[in-house]
Each structure stands twice: as C-alpha cells, then as structure tokens.
Amino acid sequence: MPKATDTILEIDLNALDNNFKYLTSKIAPDTMVLAVVKAYAYGNDSIAIAKELETLNVDYFAVAYTGEGVVLRDGAIKTPILVLHPVPTNFEEIIDRCLEPSIYSQKILREFIAVAEAKGQNDYPIHLKFNTGLNRLGFESHQISFISEELSKTSCVKVKSVFSHLAASEDLNEKEFTEQQISNFTKMSSDLINALGYRPLLHCTNTSGILNYPEAHFDMVRTGIGLYGYGNDKKYNKYLKPIGTLKTVISQIHSIVKGESVGYNRGFFAERPTRSATLPIGHADGIPRSYGKGKGWVTIHGKKAPIIGNVCMDMIMVDVTDIECEEGDEVIVFGPSVTAEELSAAINSISYELITAVSQRVQRVICRK
Numbered sequence: 001m002p003k004a005t006d007t008i009l010e011i012d013l014n015a016l017d018n019n020f021k022y023l024t025s026k027i028a029p030d031t032m033v034l035a036v037v038k039a040y041a042y043g044n045d046s047i048a049i050a051k052e053l054e055t056l057n058v059d060y061f062a063v064a065y066t067g068e069g070v071v072l073r074d075g076a077i078k079t080p081i082l083v084l085h086p087v088p089t090n091f092e093e094i095i096d097r098c099l100e101p102s103i104y105s106q107k108i109l110r111e112f113i114a115v116a117e118a119k120g121q122n123d124y125p126i127h128l129k130f131n132t133g134l135n136r137l138g139f140e141s142h143q144i145s146f147i148s149e150e151l152s153k154t155s156c157v158k159v160k161s162v163f164s165h166l167a168a169s170e171d172l173n174e175k176e177f178t179e180q181q182i183s184n185f186t187k188m189s190s191d192l193i194n195a196l197g198y199r200p201l202l203h204c205t206n207t208s209g210i211l212n213y214p215e216a217h218f219d220m221v222r223t224g225i226g227l228y229g230y231g232n233d234k235k236y237n238k239y240l241k242p243i244g245t246l247k248t249v250i251s252q253i254h255s256i257v258k259g260e261s262v263g264y265n266r267g268f269f270a271e272r273p274t275r276s277a278t279l280p281i282g283h284a285d286g287i288p289r290s291y292g293k294g295k296g297w298v299t300i301h302g303k304k305a306p307i308i309g310n311v312c313m314d315m316i317m318v319d320v321t322d323i324e325c326e327e328g329d330e331v332i333v334f335g336p337s338v339t340a341e342e343l344s345a346a347i348n349s350i351s352y353e354l355i356t357a358v359s360q361r362v363q364r365v366i367c368r369k
C-alpha cells in the first residue's frame with residue numbers, strides 16, 4: 001500500500017480470509033458458519049466483507065437490524081441473513097427482502113405470524129432465541145408450550161434454528177456460568193424439539209465461545225470479532241490478523257512554548273518546549289473524547305505520540321516532541337501493529353467499541369496485503 005495521504009480505513013481481505021480459515025479450522029467440517037456482519041461489519045464495509053465471505057462459502061449472515069439486511073440484499077448478497085433484533089414495524093420488509101427474523105418473545109412471535117399469514121407465506125424461516133442467562137433477548141423455558149401451540153396453529157412459518165447467546169464466553173473465570181448457560185440451552189432446545197416434532201439447527205457460540213467451548217458448537221457457530229482479527233485473548237490473537245488499519249496524516253506541526261496551552265478549553269499545557277502535530281481525525285470520525293489528555297495515542301514512524309488536550313470534532317493534536325516527523329507523514333491509529341484491543345484498553349474499553357465507531361465519513365479502502 002502507498003502511504004496514506006488522508007484519513008482512511010484500509011481493509012485487508014487477505015487478513016479476513018486468514019481469520020475465516022483459522023476459525024473454521026477450530027470447528028468440525030460439517031458445522032455451519034454464520035458470519036456476523038452487523039454495524040457495517042464491525043465498522044468495516046458490510047457488502048465488501050459479505051462478498052468476500054460468500055467466496056469462502058460462508059453458510060449464513062447475521063445483522064442486528066433490518067435495515068442492515070436490506071443493505072446487503074441491495075448489494076446482491078444472496079446467502080440467508082438472520083436479523084438478530086427486529087421489531088414489529090420491520091416485519092413486512094423482512095419478508096419482502098427475504099430476511100429471517102430472530103423471534104424472541106411471545107408478542108414478537110404472534111405479530112410475525114400475523115404478518116406472514118397476511119402475506120400468504122408458507123414455512124417462512126424463523127429463528128427462535130432463548131434466554132439462557134444473558135437476560136437481554138429471548139424466550140424463557142416455561143414459554144415452550146406457548147411457542148409450540150402457536151406454531152401448531154399455522155403453516156406460514158417454520159423454525160429454521162434455535163439459538164442462544166453466551167454472556168461471558170471470553171472470561172474463563174466465568175466458566176461455570178457459561179457451562180450452565182450451555183446446559184440450559186441443551187435442555188431448552190431438546191424440550192422445544194420434542195414439542196415441535198422436528199429438529200431445527202442449534203447454535204449458541206460467538207467467537208470466544210467457538211475458541212473456548214468446542215463442546216458447544218452444535219450445528220452452527222456465529223463469529224463476528226474473530227473475523228475482523230480480534231480473539232479477546234493473547235493466545236488466539238496471534239493466529240488472527242486485524243483486517244482494518246485506521247490511518248491518517250500530519251496536517252500541521254506547531255512549536256509550543258513552555259507554558260502555552262493547546263486545544264479547546266486549554267486541555268494541555270506545555271511543561272517543556274513541545275512539538276505538536278495536528279491530525280485530520282476527531283470524535284466525529286470515531287476517536288471518542290475519552291482518549292484525550294494523554295490517555296490515547298497514535299503511532300508515527302513506529303513511535304507512540306500521545307494525544308494532547310481534548311479531542312476535537314475533526315482533529316486531534318499529538319505530542320511529537322521526541323519523534324522525527326514532518327507535515328504530510330503517515331500516522332497509524334490502529335491496525336495489525338498497534339491493535340484496537342491495545343488502544344481501547346487505555347480507556348477501559350474493548351476492541352469492539354473502537355472498531356465499530358469509525359464513522360461513515362472515513363473513506364474505506366479495500367486491499368489485499
């Protein structure tokens with residue numbers, strides 16, 4: 001790649017291939033793979049990522065919201081798409097665009113059936129979500145008889161899969177809790193299968209679940225963060241490669257006299273003669289204000305340049321006193337060398353939050369390294 005001359009997010013499809021192959025090496029050959037491409041494929045580019053994953057024979061996609069599924073269909077993505085968090089106002093569009101809803105409550109089940117009936121559907125695929133301990137979305141075990149009764153009254157929908165979501169699959173201190181979730185899932189899904197009289201696909205692991213709980217892969221696994229190169233653990237990170245590199249450039253360098261301030265609200269005072277570099281990236285591009293005042297940093301010629309003062313909407317200023325650099329030089333915010341996991345730890349956050357925050361005004365550049 002040529003050096004960056006503006007703020008860009010480089011997306012390396014070869015890294016995506018590497019991560020997909022590593023994750024699929026951890027599952028049985030007949031286990032299906034669902035790629036989670038919600039939130040612009042974790043801040044990358046959902047259509048480019050989905051297209052590449054289709055060439056790798058991914059079995060399923062998932063998005064959070066209906067609109068995200070519509071974008072994929074508009075982008076000519078043909079693979080089945082599970083919508084994890086639909087609301088009733090989306091149901092017509094879900095059917096019109098061949099999206100498959102997660103059905104997580106009695107109200108949602110009834111309302112989806114009503115729309116599917118009104119639209120004359122037969123065996124329309126739905127996915128039942130069970131709450132096994134996350135307490136976020138999903139049916140409880142005592143609602144299984146309600147579900148099977150409602151389903152026995154109609155042929156307009158058919159349960160394609162039954163799934164649940166783990167609360168702490170990356171945290172081995174919570175192993176006992178996770179194993180309890182897995183056993184709740186096993187029990188609930190077998191009760192449901194008995195009540196339905198047929199066996200849908202079962203799935204309950206996210207990336208860390210795939211890596212830490214091989215006994216819980218069931219028929220399909222769901223992976224998001226791992227595809228983008230983060231394994232939530234040093235021991236897995238070494239096999240994964242961050243696919244996104246957020247880069248920018250130095251627009252201007254200032255010499256700050258000892259005692260002068262830099263930036264809004266005079267967030268930084270020079271305690272020594274300081275060289276500051278101003279960069280065209282700010283909180284509206286995805287660098288939250290909480291990275292200001294020395295918490296966050298960027299990398300210039302391999303050296304750390306701390307953010308000084310407050311993060312502005314469209315700029316940050318960094319301390320380059322000890323770095324040989326000039327206006328126009330390339331700056332790395334995060335990528336394979338300085339990871340989003342490392343940088344986000346500076347504000348007690350996680351890779352997920354930093355990579356999904358890169359705003360839509362940052363140009364995406366697709367490449368293969």
Ligand SMILES: *Cc1c(COP(=O)(O)O)cnc(C)c1O
Nearest residue numbers: 036165206207222223224225226
């Ligand atoms: C976002 C999401 C995932 C993906 O989790 P990762 O930790 O990124 O692999 C899987 N399942 C559900 C239900 C999700 O909401």
